[in-house]
Amino acid sequence: MAKNAVVMEGIFYEINGIKILEDINLTIKENDFLAIIGPNGGGKSTLLKIIMGLLKPQKGTVKVFGHLPHESLHKIGYLPQITHFETDFPINVFETVLMGRYHGPLHNYSKDDEKSVLKSLQNVNMLDYKEQQIGELSGGQLQRVLIARALTREPQILLLDEPTASIDPQMQKNFYELLSKLRNEMAVVMVSHDIGVVSSYVETIACLNRRLFSHGPVETAKKGLEEAYKCPIDLIAHGIPHRVLREH
Amino acid sequence: MLEFLQYQFMQNAFIAAILVSIACGVVGTYVVIKKIVFISGGISHAAFGGIGLGYLWGINPILTAIPFSIISAILMGGVSKKVNISEDTAIGIMWSVGMALGIIFINLSPGYAPDLFSYLFGSILTVPSSDLVIMLILDLIIIFTVLAFNREFMAISFDEEFAQVIGVRSNLFYMVLLGLVALSVVVLIKVVGIIMVIALLTIPAAISKQFTYNLRNLMILSIGLGMVLTSGGLWLSYLFDLSSGATIVIVLGIAFVIASLLKKSLEQPIKA
Ligand SMILES: Nc1ncnc2c1ncn2[C@@H]1O[C@H](COP(=O)(O)OP(=O)(O)OP(=O)(O)O)[C@@H](O)[C@H]1O
Ligand SMILES: [Mg+2]
Numbered sequence: 001m002a003k004n005a006v007v008m009e010g011i012f013y014e015i016n017g018i019k020i021l022e023d024i025n026l027t028i029k030e031n032d033f034l035a036i037i038g039p040n041g042g043g044k045s046t047l048l049k050i051i052m053g054l055l056k057p058q059k060g061t062v063k064v065f066g067h068l069p070h071e072s073l074h075k076i077g078y079l080p081q082i083t084h085f086e087t088d089f090p091i092n093v094f095e096t097v098l099m100g101r102y103h104g105p106l107h108n109y110s111k112d113d114e115k116s117v118l119k120s121l122q123n124v125n126m127l128d129y130k131e132q133q134i135g136e137l138s139g140g141q142l143q144r145v146l147i148a149r150a151l152t153r154e155p156q157i158l159l160l161d162e163p164t165a166s167i168d169p170q171m172q173k174n175f176y177e178l179l180s181k182l183r184n185e186m187a188v189v190m191v192s193h194d195i196g197v198v199s200s201y202v203e204t205i206a207c208l209n210r211r212l213f214s215h216g217p218v219e220t221a222k223k224g225l226e227e228a229y230k231c232p233i234d235l236i237a238h239g240i241p242h243r244v245l246r247e248h
Numbered sequence: 249m250l251e252f253l254q255y256q257f258m259q260n261a262f263i264a265a266i267l268v269s270i271a272c273g274v275v276g277t278y279v280v281i282k283k284i285v286f287i288s289g290g291i292s293h294a295a296f297g298g299i300g301l302g303y304l305w306g307i308n309p310i311l312t313a314i315p316f317s318i319i320s321a322i323l324m325g326g327v328s329k330k331v332n333i334s335e336d337t338a339i340g341i342m343w344s345v346g347m348a349l350g351i352i353f354i355n356l357s358p359g360y361a362p363d364l365f366s367y368l369f370g371s372i373l374t375v376p377s378s379d380l381v382i383m384l385i386l387d388l389i390i391i392f393t394v395l396a397f398n399r400e401f402m403a404i405s406f407d408e409e410f411a412q413v414i415g416v417r418s419n420l421f422y423m424v425l426l427g428l429v430a431l432s433v434v435v436l437i438k439v440v441g442i443i444m445v446i447a448l449l450t451i452p453a454a455i456s457k458q459f460t461y462n463l464r465n466l467m468i469l470s471i472g473l474g475m476v477l478t479s480g481g482l483w484l485s486y487l488f489d490l491s492s493g494a495t496i497v498i499v500l501g502i503a504f505v506i507a508s509l510l511k512k513s514l515e516q517p518i519k520a
Contacts (some may be wrong), residue, residue: 078413089281089406089460102414106396133461153414231310235264 002029002133004066005157005187006051011060013046020046022211024060030156033169033183035198036191038208044191045081047161051189052076077155079146081162081191087135094130095123102213114226120148125171139166147175147227151182158182160190166198176201261492263484267383268439268448269474271432274394276453276474277467278425281403285450286393287324287426290339292433292445293353294346299367299437300353309367310382310434316356317430320346325426329419370441370493372482379438386431387498393428399427402463440493448474450502456508477503 004027011024023045028034031205049055050062050108053069064072077100111228124144131138137145143166150158164172179188180201192198199205199218205228207213253259262366271500279288298316302309324342328335354361394401400421403411411418429449436445456469488495 054409054412057505065361076412076413080409088457090457090463090466091353091402091406095402096406099399099406099410100414102403102416104415105400109399128295149410232291242414 002031004028005030005032005064007063008060011057011062013051013055016234017230019210021057021116024212026206026212028157028187029191030187031183032049032187033203034189035202035205036189036208037193037195037198037205042209044208045161048161048191051159052078075156077150077153077158079160079163081147082139082143082165089134091134092130093126093132093134095154096134096145097149116152116154123151124148125174129182140168140171142143143167144171155186157187157189160188162191162193164192164194166237252299260375260377260380262371262479263380264372264383264439265454265478265482266475267380267387269478270387270437271390271435272295272388272448272452272474273467273471273473275428275432276449277470278401278405279449280453280457282425284429285446286336287339288429288449289446290324290343291317291426291430293343295433295437296350296442297346300331300350301355303361304353310379310437313434313437314431318427319431321426321430322423323491325423366441367437368441369438369491370444372492375438383435386435390428390431391426397421403469420514424519440496443491444497447497447500449502452477455504458507458511
């Protein structure tokens with residue numbers, strides 16, 4: 001029996017009286033490969049931040065590997081949704097990824113840390129850029145570096161917020177293949193808008209639009225998804241025609 | 249040309265310039281990359297309250313400025329997290345209230361306040377040896393704190409959210425960083441004065457940032473530039489009998505313009 005990586009029970013989260021998340025109950029197993037989809041503003045990023053303890057829900061409990069979120073941070077790898085990034089910050093690719101190996105105050109980075117960083121950069125095909133200043137990268141390259149930063153933590157659960165947003169098709173393919181490999185070692189949760197691609201890789205899909213609409217294996221979720229999306233509708237705005245779902 | 253160095257006050261002035269450059273090179277780098285210029289300006293002005301307190305109690309104002317600026321730094325950085333006001337509002341309030349407190353304290357002090365102007369506008373030529381010792385100690389505290397916690401400062405400056413995810417106590421280290429700003433403000437007060445502190449905290453690092461992407465090099469370059477430019481300003485002020493603090497700031501400003509033009513011309517594509 002696989003252990004639970006994340007257990008969320010009765011989560012309510014609101015900002016200034018506006019409900020962002022309502023009655024979320026979600027269990028993620030340690031070997032799950034889950035995609036969270038949903039319209040803009042549906043609360044996907046918020047949900048990930050609650051799992052990491054960056055945001056505190058007003059009601060409900062979150063357990064990550066049986067502990068409170070902030071006690072399990074060392075088991076979590078996180079790729080933030082890239083909205084805007086400081087470009088002329090004095091830091092290079094290697095140093096950026098190395099930060100993922102942080103061990104606490106007064107602990108220097110070790111040789112092992114450096115090796116792990118190089119391996120993670122290799123995994124996302126960015127090793128050649130390790131000396132490059134972070135602002136000199138393209139959006140997609142930056143995203144790959146930040147994926148490496150999440151991987152180098154050797155996490156037991158990987159939380160990826162729109163990891164393929166600005167990555168080219170070839171690299172996306174590599175990336176999904178990498179994830180298929182990684183998922184034997186860790187739980188993977190990714191937020192995505194691209195249901196078409198996602199459904200051929202992931203095992204379970206959850207649709208989030210303030211409430212959790214459907215959560216289950218891709219095959220059975222499809223019907224629920226369609227239902228869920230009829231109410232949020234937003235998906236059409238993402239340019240994904242409904243028939244994509246039926247074709248699978 | 250170097251005959252002016254034989255005076256004790258000139259020697260002190262140059263030592264002060266060096267001590268000041270260390271503080272601004274190290275802390276100024278974080279001020280610039282973390283974009284906390286405004287809060288640093290607030291801390292430096294609020295420090296005037298501490299100066300006034302020194303007059304009121306009849307002790308060295310530099311000593312009272314230390315706790316005063318640290319407390320105001322913590323209030324500015326921390327209040328906005330607890331109470332629902334934005335940080336820049338908190339800064340604006342502390343900035344002016346701190347200065348007002350200083351003036352009231354001085355009003356309440358017996359007699360009149362000698363060399364008050366040296367705290368406002370700086371007076372590198374009158375830095376006593378005892379103040380140099382204080383400046384040296386503060387510099388050492390700054391250097392050791394940064395050596396110990398550079399990983400945390402880097403993490404919170406670059407990506408505060410990710411810093412939290414990797415377990416850096418962001419709020420705590422932000423406060424420590426503001427504390428370092430407060431200490432460097434105290435180091436700088438005697439040299440350029442409260443009103444112009446921010447120039448030394450930002451300009452050397454802002455110049456250096458155009459030429460290196462490595463944090464350590466950035467600090468070293470800023471320290472070096474600070475030394476050259478403050479000493480240069482000091483020498484010019486002596487030569488033309490001008491106010492030393494203001495001359496140093498003008499020299500820094502001109503250096504910034506020259507460096508930016510230089511950087512731009514280096515980046516121009518070479519036309520065939
Ligand atoms: N700081 C904030 N103040 C007020 N409202 C906020 C804040 N942060 C998020 N929200 C609101 O919370 C809701 C959920 O935001 P969230 O970022 O989780 O959405 P999302 O599903 O990740 O969307 P996207 O697909 O655009 O990334 C949105 O309606 C947003 O307006
Ligand atoms: Mg989002």
